[in-house]
Amino acid sequence: MRNPREVVLKPIISEKSMAGMRAGKYTFVVARDATKTEIRGAVEAMFGVKVVRVNTINQAGRLRRMGYTRGFTPATKKAVVTLAPGQAIKAFEGMV
Secondary structure: OOOHHHHEEEEOOOHHHHHHHOOOEEEEEEOOOOOHHHHHHHHHHHHOOOEEEEEEEEEOOOEEEEOOEEEEOOOEEEEEEEEOOOOOOHHHOOOO
């Protein structure tokens, strides 16, 4: 198994993800090649919680222009992790 910090890269802090935290759903940017099983193990190891469900979203890169130059933003993968009832991640408690 990989190091959990290589699987879960960073949390996503937005209005929509904050609303999900009230329901026990936390959103993270994860490695593009990470599987749901790896994501579950990494979140449980990093935060000491019980994960019930993992949903993933592959986001394609978007076209961006700067004058004549055209390019794409990097493609990313997001994971929405649902925790067991009554559990929360301590690092996010003050934000909700």
